Amino acid sequence: MIKRIAIFGSTGSIGRQALEVIEAHSDKFSAEVLTAHTNAELLIEQSLKFKPNIAVIGDDRKYKMVKDALAKTDVKVFAGEQSINEVASIDCYDLMLAAIVGYAGLQSTLNAIDAGKTIALANKETLVVAGDIVMRKAYEKKVPVIPVDSEHSAIFQCLIGEGRNKIEKIILTASGGPFRGKKPNYLMNVKRDHALQHPNWSMGAKITIDSATLMNKGLEMIEAKWLFNLDPRQIEVLIHPQSIIHSMVQYEDGSIKAQMGLPDMKLPIQYALSFPRRIKSDFPRYNFKNPATLTFEEPDTKTFRNLPLAIEAMHKGGNMPCILNAANEIAVYAFLRNRIGFMDITEVVEQAMGKVQYINHPTLEEYYYTDGEARSFAASMIQM
Numbered sequence: 001m002i003k004r005i006a007i008f009g010s011t012g013s014i015g016r017q018a019l020e021v022i023e024a025h026s027d028k029f030s031a032e033v034l035t036a037h038t039n040a041e042l043l044i045e046q047s048l049k050f051k052p053n054i055a056v057i058g059d060d061r062k063y064k065m066v067k068d069a070l071a072k073t074d075v076k077v078f079a080g081e082q083s084i085n086e087v088a089s090i091d092c093y094d095l096m097l098a099a100i101v102g103y104a105g106l107q108s109t110l111n112a113i114d115a116g117k118t119i120a121l122a123n124k125e126t127l128v129v130a131g132d133i134v135m136r137k138a139y140e141k142k143v144p145v146i147p148v149d150s151e152h153s154a155i156f157q158c159l160i161g162e163g164r165n166k167i168e169k170i171i172l173t174a175s176g177g178p179f180r181g182k183k184p185n186y187l188m189n190v191k192r193d194h195a196l197q198h199p200n201w202s203m204g205a206k207i208t209i210d211s212a213t214l215m216n217k218g219l220e221m222i223e224a225k226w227l228f229n230l231d232p233r234q235i236e237v238l239i240h241p242q243s244i245i246h247s248m249v250q251y252e253d254g255s256i257k258a259q260m261g262l263p264d265m266k267l268p269i270q271y272a273l274s275f276p277r278r279i280k281s282d283f284p285r286y287n288f289k290n291p292a293t294l295t296f297e298e299p300d301t302k303t304f305r306n307l308p309l310a311i312e313a314m315h316k317g318g319n320m321p322c323i324l325n326a327a328n329e330i331a332v333y334a335f336l337r338n339r340i341g342f343m344d345i346t347e348v349v350e351q352a353m354g355k356v357q358y359i360n361h362p363t364l365e366e367y368y369y370t371d372g373e374a375r376s377f378a379a380s381m382i383q384m
């Protein structure tokens with residue numbers, strides 16, 4: 001039977017690679033829903049090729065353009081960010097690939113869970129912001145949340161077959177990003193284009209900057225906490241510049257399982273779509289002679305302070321990770337527009353964590369409110 005996939009964020013890095021996977025396995029998958037924020041041209045091109053049931057353009061000024069371009073097809077076209085969230089509830093697909101970037105992906109994912117859809121989760125910010133609510137809802141609705149993030153896919157794969165065996169700890173590997181080994185006096189002068197050059201992965205702009213600041217690994221620790229129901233003390237980060245080991249699980253007997261392969265997001269994307277089956281791929285294979293040396297080191301948390309800030313937020317819990325995430329989103333986009341420096345990102349996040357009201361057990365409404373507050377606070381800092 002064909003699995004009907006809804007790709008939320010189909011024009012992004014994850015979305016485009018997911019469509020390549022679907023195209024290579026058209027006997028197993030179909031693209032039923034495609035959504036984009038502003039890139040109408042690519043959404044049109046994807047819709048003409050994949051003939052989804054529904055295409056949604058977030059920017060409603062582009063509705064007519066998309067509608068006209070798809071007039072000769074059966075694709076139903078909607079526009080507006082509200083439509084993206086509403087379409088998530090429509091019963092025309094089996095699995096949502098949540099590949100919108102940032103807080104913007106939260107509501108559609110919640111709606112999909114409410115509608116009982118399986119989630120393949122790329123959007124880590126969803127769990128950083130409101131992981132308790134998202135995972136509880138998924139549990140209540142008996143909805144599987146399958147990780148797409150490569151580290152979490154690795155851990156998920158290492159857990160298969162372990163039943164109730166207890167995890168001692170997980171080790172999240174990190175490439176270290178383009179500035180590994182650099183010190184603050186160097187980082188102060190780093191510009192956008194340099195930070196956008198990641199050594200091992202080609203990804204969207206926001207996550208590429210997060211990888212350069214190590215915030216990405218902090219977000220991933222929080223993501224792992226919720227996905228695998230771990231205590232923060234069970235989560236470790238290890239720098240592994242070759243990105244061959246995608247993460248590891250250590251069990252109570254001391255045995256460590258690792259999942260390995262060349263860095264290529266198509267593998268975890270495909271696994272999340274085909275789970276529990278593995279299906280054949282022609283992705284390049286890792287050859288143990290190249291790279292022949294795998295190295296490991298501690299993260300430099302004195303220089304890359306976003307990582308300890310995220311760890312602090314994870315331990316603090318409540319709405320602190322939501323504050324961290326919102327301030328970071330604002331700061332990263334300001335950096336991408338050359339409004340603030342690389343080191344200022346940390347400053348904005350740290351200040352927001354100290355200033356925005358802390359709530360111990362937030363409701364969903366309180367998470368929405370916190371996100372708004374933290375954004376305004378961060379924006380006001382950037383204006384100064």
Ligand code: NAD
Pocket residue numbers: 008009010011012013014015035036037038039058081084098099100101102104122123124125148149150201202203204205206207265
């Ligand atoms: P991207 O910037 O390339 O794409 C983002 C997608 O989200 C686009 O389709 C865009 O149209 C849509 N979008 C952006 N803002 C939106 C809004 N306000 N409303 C609705 N849609 C919006 O990002 P990406 O690199 O593909 O990352 C997507 C998610 O996957 C992120 O959460 C990221 O952390 C995660 N992730 C990405 C990678 C990767 O290799 N790119 C790896 C692991 C995890």
Ligand code: MG
Pocket residue numbers: 149150151220
């Ligand atoms: Mg990752």
